Amino acid sequence: MNRHNATAAREVRLLARSGALTGPTANLAPGFVQANLAILPRDLAGDFLLFCQRNPKPCPLVGVSEAGDPMLPVLAEDLDIRRDVPRYRVWENGDLVAEPTDLEPYWRDDLVTFAIGCSFSFEDAMLAAGLPVRHIEQGCNVPMYRTSIQTQPAGPFAGPLVVSMRPLLPAQAIRAVQVTSLLPAVHGAPVHLGDPAMIGIDDIAKPDYGDPVSIREGEMPVFWACGVTPQSVIAHARPDFCITHAPGHMLVTDLLNRDLSLL
């Protein structure tokens, strides 16, 4: 993966680092890969890494740190994971205990950082291909659903696959399969399309996370594995201690979306 022309991404990180940016990162540093964040103590990191290996569609790893090391040079040379995300969530035994903008007081020398690809990248590719992304059109969050599809468990990490949904006309759905198949590092091809009940979704108008979007005449819902899956799985595992990003407040990396494409 190339890293170049990374000024915009670095600028976002420096704003977060200085405390000037504490809000969501959608539309910031366009073209750059943004990542979901999971930070776990070393004694859980092995199982979580295995969980990601077994569930690459919801958990495509774009970077994993050394234990205790707050740097992640594979994603950006000067990245400091303790300060470069605008807002974090700190969890103890499954309970949210803080939403800091800086991890300095929480950092431990046994923490391992997992950066997980995010759908912002493939939505970029869909828009570039002329495909509609309804929740962007409607200015809301993508609708997400817990499904009846179970992830492959690893240690304490287990639970249902969470999917995101974008409505498309059939010919657009075929094009979207092509476009997103080339991006396995950010969830890849859809996991389902058509009848929501087949994957255990009873009411498409009531997402479990995010906002509902309108499905127009002739469109079918198309479902992708979602980066909320690992968060949901971690919440279910209730580790003594862990850190995630606050929803929408992503890690902005120096990787380019276009460099993730297989072709």
Added chain:
Amino acid sequence: MNRHNATAAREVRLLARSGALTGPTANLAPGFVQANLAILPRDLAGDFLLFCQRNPKPCPLVGVSEAGDPMLPVLAEDLDIRRDVPRYRVWENGDLVAEPTDLEPYWRDDLVTFAIGCSFSFEDAMLAAGLPVRHIEQGCNVPMYRTSIQTQPAGPFAGPLVVSMRPLLPAQAIRAVQVTSLLPAVHGAPVHLGDPAMIGIDDIAKPDYGDPVSIREGEMPVFWACGVTPQSVIAHARPDFCITHAPGHMLVTDLLNRDLSLL
């Protein structure tokens, strides 16, 4: 495109050439590309070539001869288009006038041969990917339908797109889009999936060509552009003279299916 290990394909052609083979070619010379055939007088060949250029999904050309030349060395070195297909159909003003096994008495020095990719190749790829092909399971012909999608006309050649249909579960349909997208020389990705009415198909149980197949619980019909389209378009244009293969009696080439794949 490589040509090697072509003994099996050549054997089929030599059997047809000698008159020993006059039946369908399905399952003969597995792995080799079989092609639809359209032979037209030179004064129509330019428009038909343009029609194929404008409609690459139903009319993917794998070879076009020089006018009057019965050889097609791009498909096989010793191929003689007048004798190497098991059975032909000869048309005059849109009427079927003969079904010979040899074109010797009909050949003219202004005839241009068009060889058009056929779904046998992508069905091979689907089976290799572990995907079901229902009409093969059921031992019948693939169901085909005239649609409300119009082809891009060229000269006298115009008319509706004809599609073939294979029922798949949604996850299989996604995989089938991936597999067949890599094979644009043999119709490529599906053109539609799901609701047949959206492309003007009123009754999925009543195909316009071929045989109906069962669609099982949870499956959706998946539609590909079909090589019957050019035949239907030629029938509609009613040229003074033309020749096609008899249905199912294809031209067996020395090209390998696997060499058609983009990846």
